Amino acid sequence: xxxxxxxxxxxxxxxxxxxxxxxxxxxxxxxxxxxxxxxxxxxxxxxxxxxxxxxxxxxxxxxxxxxxxxxxxxxxxxxxxxxxxxxxxxxxxxxxxxxxxxxxxxxxxxxxxxxxxxxxxxxxxxxxxxxxxxxxxxxxxxxxxxxxxxxxxxxxxxxxxxxxxxxxxxxxxxxxxxxxxxxxxxxxxxxxxxxxxxxxxxxxxxxxxxxxxxxxxxxxxxxxxxxxxxxxxxxxxxxxxxxxxxxxxxxxxxxxxxxxxxxxxxxxxxxxxxxxxxxxxxxxxxxxxxxxxxxxxxxxxxxxxxxxxxxxxxxxxxxxxxxxxxxxxxxxxxxxxxxxxxxxxxxxxxxxxxxxxxxxxxxxxxxxxxxxxxxxxxxxxxxxxxxxxxxxxxxxxxxxxxxxxxxxxxxxxxxxxxxxxxxxxxxxxxxxxxxxxxxxxxxxxxxxxxxxxxxxxxxxxxxxxxxxxxxxxxxxxxxxxxxxxxxxxxxxxxxxxxxxxxxxxxxxxxxxxxxxxxxxxxxxxxxxxxxxxxxxxxxxxxxxxxxxxxxxxxxxxxxxxxxxxxxxxxxxxxxxxxxxxxxxxxxxxxxxxxxxxxxxxxxxxxxxxxxxxxxxxxxxxxxxxxxxxxxxxxxxxxxxxxxxxxxxxxxxxxxxxxxxxxxxxxxxxxxxxxxxxxxxxxxxxxxxxxxxxxxxxxxxxxxxxxxxxxxxxxxxxxxxxxxxxxxxxxxxxxxxxxxxxxxxxxxxxxxxxxxxxxxxxxxxxxxxxxxxxxxxxxxxxxxxxxxxxxxxxxxxxxxxxxxxxxxxxxxxxxxxxxxxxxxxxxxxxxxx
Ligand code: TH1
Numbered sequence: 001x002x003x004x005x006x007x008x009x010x011x012x013x014x015x016x017x018x019x020x021x022x023x024x025x026x027x028x029x030x031x032x033x034x035x036x037x038x039x040x041x042x043x044x045x046x047x048x049x050x051x052x053x054x055x056x057x058x059x060x061x062x063x064x065x066x067x068x069x070x071x072x073x074x075x076x077x078x079x080x081x082x083x084x085x086x087x088x089x090x091x092x093x094x095x096x097x098x099x100x101x102x103x104x105x106x107x108x109x110x111x112x113x114x115x116x117x118x119x120x121x122x123x124x125x126x127x128x129x130x131x132x133x134x135x136x137x138x139x140x141x142x143x144x145x146x147x148x149x150x151x152x153x154x155x156x157x158x159x160x161x162x163x164x165x166x167x168x169x170x171x172x173x174x175x176x177x178x179x180x181x182x183x184x185x186x187x188x189x190x191x192x193x194x195x196x197x198x199x200x201x202x203x204x205x206x207x208x209x210x211x212x213x214x215x216x217x218x219x220x221x222x223x224x225x226x227x228x229x230x231x232x233x234x235x236x237x238x239x240x241x242x243x244x245x246x247x248x249x250x251x252x253x254x255x256x257x258x259x260x261x262x263x264x265x266x267x268x269x270x271x272x273x274x275x276x277x278x279x280x281x282x283x284x285x286x287x288x289x290x291x292x293x294x295x296x297x298x299x300x301x302x303x304x305x306x307x308x309x310x311x312x313x314x315x316x317x318x319x320x321x322x323x324x325x326x327x328x329x330x331x332x333x334x335x336x337x338x339x340x341x342x343x344x345x346x347x348x349x350x351x352x353x354x355x356x357x358x359x360x361x362x363x364x365x366x367x368x369x370x371x372x373x374x375x376x377x378x379x380x381x382x383x384x385x386x387x388x389x390x391x392x393x394x395x396x397x398x399x400x401x402x403x404x405x406x407x408x409x410x411x412x413x414x415x416x417x418x419x420x421x422x423x424x425x426x427x428x429x430x431x432x433x434x435x436x437x438x439x440x441x442x443x444x445x446x447x448x449x450x451x452x453x454x455x456x457x458x459x460x461x462x463x464x465x466x467x468x469x470x471x472x473x474x475x476x477x478x479x480x481x482x483x484x485x486x487x488x489x490x491x492x493x494x495x496x497x498x499x500x501x502x503x504x505x506x507x508x509x510x511x512x513x514x515x516x517x518x519x520x521x522x523x524x525x526x527x528x529x530x531x532x533x534x535x536x537x538x539x540x541x542x543x544x545x546x547x548x549x550x551x552x553x554x555x556x557x558x559x560x561x562x563x564x565x566x567x568x569x570x571x572x573x574x575x576x577x578x579x580x581x582x583x584x585x586x587x588x589x590x591x592x593x594x595x596x597x598x599x600x601x602x603x604x605x606x607x608x609x610x611x612x613x614x615x616x617x618x619x620x621x622x623x624x625x626x627x628x629x630x631x632x633x634x635x636x637x638x639x640x641x642x643x644x645x646x647x648x649x650x651x652x653x654x655x656x657x658x659x660x661x662x663x664x665x666x667x668x669x670x671x672x673x674x675x676x677x678x679x680x681x682x683x684x685x686x687x688x689x690x691x692x693x694x695x696x697x698x699x700x701x702x703x704x705x706x707x708x709x710x711x712x713x714x715x716x717x718x719x720x721x722x723x724x725x726x727x728x729x730x731x732x733x734x735x736x737x738x739x740x741x742x743x744x745x746x747x748x749x750x751x752x753x754x755x756x757x758x759x760x761x762x763x764x765x766x767x768x769x770x771x772x773x774x775x776x777x778x779x780x781x782x783x784x785x786x787x788x789x790x791x792x793x794x795x796x797x798x799x800x801x802x803x804x805x806x807x808x809x810x811x812x813x814x815x816x817x818x819x820x821x822x823x824x825x826x827x828x829x830x831x832x
Pocket of ligand 1: 133134135136137139285286287288334372373378450480672673674675676694
């Protein structure tokens with residue numbers, strides 16, 4: 001395996017390894033080497049950014065070392081790998097995570113001190129890898145973290161957007177303004193470009209079918225380069241280091257010399273420009289179909305490049321194609337990568353000479369599909385004309401799949417035309433559209449939802465025909481999980497230290513069920529004191545952040561109630577803020593004496609609205625408007641204040657989550673597939689205020705209903721209530737009307753009484769998200785929160801017992817469940 005002299009190589013590599021030690025003196029040398037040689041700088045002109053780059057590169061060296069070992073072991077052992085296809089990987093920052101996972105944070109802290117910097121400040125220089133919108137992208141990041149820690153051979157495949165999720169700022173009026181996020185501006189020390197592994201991807205052109213299931217062709221069109229950039233994902237205290245491979249699009253001929261010589265400079269660059277546009281920006285819509293041509297190009301570009309990579313790796317094994325599913329499991333993160341299904345068929349039939357039936361069987365054993373939503377507006381369909389124009393061969397293949405599929409449905413359910421129409425991959429109409437979820441369901445070996453309730457609804461509401469046709473076993477549930485490394489160990493040192501001290505070791509960080517043992521401390525007064533003290537450290541950190549980034553002055557003893565997530569009507573930030581207004585109106589009616597008996601509160605909101613989502617943006621305006629009024633009200637603000645924190649991100653979540661007393665997960669029953677921040681808040685000893693929806697249900701079962709605050713209508717009643725609204729038979733509680741009157745009076749909009757009318761009118765026209773039905777029980781639940789919070793001792797007990805029960809929500813559990821029940825992939829010990 002070594003070119004040249006084996007001994008020369010081995011000695012050289014050994015010496016490299018010896019240089020990676022973690023004594024402070026060695027770390028100094030490693031960092032200064034990057035300052036001098038990589039950055040080509042001298043000590044006197046090292047600023048914080050340069051120190052971040054040099055020291056992060058020295059950390060990367062250590063990651064790369066483990067990474068190479070991992071990849072070599074996987075290759076040598078010919079393991080089966082899982083490939084996680086996700087258009088979003090919301091990784092956040094990498095530096096602190098790497099320091100903690102490699103257990104070298106202390107050395108770096110000391111080293112940077114000696115070199116004249118503060119580690120904390122240097123860590124703060126890093127920009128978030130914001131390659132995602134919300135829960136779906138963050139889930140992918142947590143899952144890759146867990147595969148590394150659990151030793152499961154895995155690759156994440158995604159796009160390297162040069163602009164991640166936009167930066168959110170607030171205008172002086174309190175409206176969301178979007179600013180681009182060119183996060184790569186000053187480079188990314190945590191990625192490795194693999195220019196040699198670039199692949200060509202075709203778009204447009206002409207296609208022809210082969211005769212009776214034989215190879216077809218796809219010619220002409222435009223070829224674009226896909227260049228991979230690799231990001232190492234380290235396991236906790238483990239050598240195993242998996243990869244997120246992110247593709248960047250480039251023009252194949254970056255420059256057309258003929259056109260240039262002919263004086264057409266524009267034309268010379270245009271083609272390259274167009275190619276690069278594919279990975280220029282992440283679509284900022286969450287749980288909503290983007291529906292744009294560029295988005296379809298992104299989806300194909302990414303899945304085709306990734307499959308190309310996977311097939312290349314497979315060919316090296318010299319196995320027959322029938323063995324492909326023994327080495328490859330591809331998890332489709334929602335329908336966004338569904339084009340991988342016809343693409344693999346195309347490779348097998350057109351390029352590898354496989355018969356159609358055999359190829360289809362390989363495909364169906366390779367793919368697995370996770371469904372993340374029930375929202376009709378998020379279900380992807382693409383117009384047949386668009387698919388045919390961009391991917392002519394794939395459209396033929398999709399039609400052929402559909403032909404065989406419908407023939408089979410007809411055999412099973414003869415004469416049921418309505419069923420055929422419902423199940424077809426093609427939605428008839430003008431234009432005709434390809435239903436991506438149907439393709440994903442029949443092209444996969446298993447389909448899973450992301451929480452128990454959601455998986456039930458996936459079967460009963462979304463795909464009932466497919467359950468009948470494919471059988472129940474085709475559908476399953478894997479409840480989402482989160483990584484305790486980032487979401488407790490890293491973001492909450494105060495609580496982590498306390499837990500480690502109580503449990504006697506850090507074993508819990510990789511075996512989260514161990515937290516159960518905290519239960520025996522739940523009545524220990526000394527422990528409870530320390531628990532409360534840790535919470536106060538985190539509240540103070542958040543309050544400092546709020547006071548340094550907003551105009552607000554906050555009461556540090558107030559109950560902190562947080563709702564942070566994408567702004568959506570279904571997530572009902574509006575219910576929360578209307579509740580705040582109600583509380584304000586009541587406080588205004590009280591005497592100063594009465595007010596002192598009320599639990600003081602700080603309501604914190606954060607989240608981005610899709611740029612084109614009017615109602616979500618108006619909700620932000622409402623929250624910021626209420627915040628201004630409360631903060632200006634000197635007699636009230638110490639009892640009730642509202643903060644809208646701009647630019648919610650992974651890094652901001654790391655400050656917010658440890659600080660909460662209560663967090664709100666209050667979607668209309670049956671609309672939130674799972675939610676994952678709910679798990680993070682509870683893991684950090686915050687209590688849940690929520691509806692009976694998504695993973696809240698299982699969180700409640702685990703933590704005990706006595707430790708949660710549930711309210712609201714149940715999913716089975718939603719349909720009936722909506723009908724009642726449509727029939728104009730709904731009741732509006734006086735408490736809600738009081739709030740509505742206040743809003744209409746202009747009290748929260750400088751006299752502009754109709755500013756929030758569009759929002760209010762949704763409540764009085766159909767009230768699709770059932771605000772009026774849940775308002776009273778929401779207020780009741782908030783009352784219970786107040787009552788419980790007053791009894792500090794029993795409150796802390798609830799918090800401890802909640803954290804203790806969060807083991808099941810570890811992403812380690814989730815990926816192990818996927819590995820065993822879905823992927824059939826085994827963990828690999830790479831030390832031998
Ligand atoms: C989210 C779901 O809304 C959330 O409930 C769930 O916890 C999370 O996925 C992880 O499973 C979704 N995000 C998106 C984003 C897009 C399309 C659909 C969904 S569902 C772009």
